[in-house]
Amino acid sequence: MDVREAIRTRRSVRRYSDAAVDIQVLHRLVEAGCWAPTADNAQTWRFVVVTDAARMSKLRMIAPGFIGRAPAAIAVCQDMAEAERRLGAADAMALAPMDSAMAALNIMLEAHAEGLGTCVVASFNRDALQKLLRLPEHVVPLLLVAVGYAKATPSAPPREVDGVCYFEEYHE
Amino acid sequence: MDVREAIRTRRSVRRYSDAAVDIQVLHRLVEAGCWAPTADNAQTWRFVVVTDAARMSKLRMIAPGFIGRAPAAIAVCQDMAEAERRLGAADAMALAPMDSAMAALNIMLEAHAEGLGTCVVASFNRDALQKLLRLPEHVVPLLLVAVGYAKATPSAPPREVDGVCYFEEYHE
Numbered sequence: 001m002d003v004r005e006a007i008r009t010r011r012s013v014r015r016y017s018d019a020a021v022d023i024q025v026l027h028r029l030v031e032a033g034c035w036a037p038t039a040d041n042a043q044t045w046r047f048v049v050v051t052d053a054a055r056m057s058k059l060r061m062i063a064p065g066f067i068g069r070a071p072a073a074i075a076v077c078q079d080m081a082e083a084e085r086r087l088g089a090a091d092a093m094a095l096a097p098m099d100s101a102m103a104a105l106n107i108m109l110e111a112h113a114e115g116l117g118t119c120v121v122a123s124f125n126r127d128a129l130q131k132l133l134r135l136p137e138h139v140v141p142l143l144l145v146a147v148g149y150a151k152a153t154p155s156a157p158p159r160e161v162d163g164v165c166y167f168e169e170y171h172e
Numbered sequence: 173m174d175v176r177e178a179i180r181t182r183r184s185v186r187r188y189s190d191a192a193v194d195i196q197v198l199h200r201l202v203e204a205g206c207w208a209p210t211a212d213n214a215q216t217w218r219f220v221v222v223t224d225a226a227r228m229s230k231l232r233m234i235a236p237g238f239i240g241r242a243p244a245a246i247a248v249c250q251d252m253a254e255a256e257r258r259l260g261a262a263d264a265m266a267l268a269p270m271d272s273a274m275a276a277l278n279i280m281l282e283a284h285a286e287g288l289g290t291c292v293v294a295s296f297n298r299d300a301l302q303k304l305l306r307l308p309e310h311v312v313p314l315l316l317v318a319v320g321y322a323k324a325t326p327s328a329p330p331r332e333v334d335g336v337c338y339f340e341e342y343h344e
Binding site: 001002003004005006007008010012023027030031032034035036037039041043045046047048049050051052055077091094095097098099100101102104105106108109110112113120122132133134135136139142143156157159160161164165166167168169170171172 | 173174175176177178179180182184195199202203204206207208209211213215217218219220221222223224227249263266267269270271272273274276277278280281282284285292294304305306307308311314315328329331332333336337338339340341342343344
């Protein structure tokens with residue numbers, strides 16, 4: 001799939017079929033995530049792929065933003081201890097979330113090219129998710145990407161490029 | 173360009189030729205940025221495209237991370253007043269940077285498909301950049317994307333996918 005098309009036709013999918021997602025495909029999505037740039041090339045991200053039905057059921061309970069019954073999820077996490085060592089505390093706080101977001105978008109674009117639907121979610125109980133995924137305190141989940149085959153693909157909310165794009169300087 | 177190839181062959185370019193970048197191409201990069209998902213579909217981003225040589229020269233002085241003489245830059249900003257209205261103060265602080273990061277990555281992937289090099293930069297004097305781009309206090313620049321034709325394309329730093337990808341649960 002052409003990258004320009006992928007960027008413009010990716011949607012936030014919230015209705016999924018029951019079809020399982022192949023574990024090697026999920027690994028390839030994480031690989032795509034790892035090709036995103038990181039601050040100082042620190043690569044302090046950690047990814048947990050979840051497909052177990054019982055665990056997915058618990059995950060849905062602690063993630064109110066996780067709408068629909070996607071059969072798989074990828075938790076995009078940061079090893080904040082390593083990020084602080086690499087970047088300093090202030091930059092780790094500011095930049096690790098942005099690194100995670102870029103990795104999540106690569107995952108979503110790669111998934112779209114694989115014929116999969118995704119939805120990125122930031123609304124979840126962080127402590128409960130840390131317990132569910134056995135993350136130590138310093139490995140913090142920042143985003144969840146729901147992954148599955150779309151049962152329905154929503155239309156795109158409109159974009160107002162000209163209203164948000166300025167040349168040389170901002171004006172009201 | 174295939175999206176999988178674009179994800180894997182995009183590089184952080186730090187050496188650029190003098191060739192100018194067409195303004196319509198830069199507008200298309202911003203459009204690609206606007207196709208990224210946003211929290212609650214808030215789309216509170218603002219983009220300032222800079223190509224004026226005198227302004228670019230000033231921009232380089234206030235952005236130590238802006239290495240090389242890229243002929244153009246796109247400042248990815250957030251209208252934090254609108255973000256707070258849409259998302260609440262806490263979510264605006266947490267999520268607007270992630271929305272900006274995803275927009276920046278779409279810009280970089282689209283640019284790569286256009287044959288352009290980019291480098292995303294988070295290191296700059298925020299106050300000075302706000303003045304240079306005449307941004308009001310509530311429109312905050314979060315990332316700068318350098319854009320130009322690459323004079324040299326660096327090789328990719330290695331990625332260690334298996335060392336950061338876990339299945340079902342994390343382990344040391």
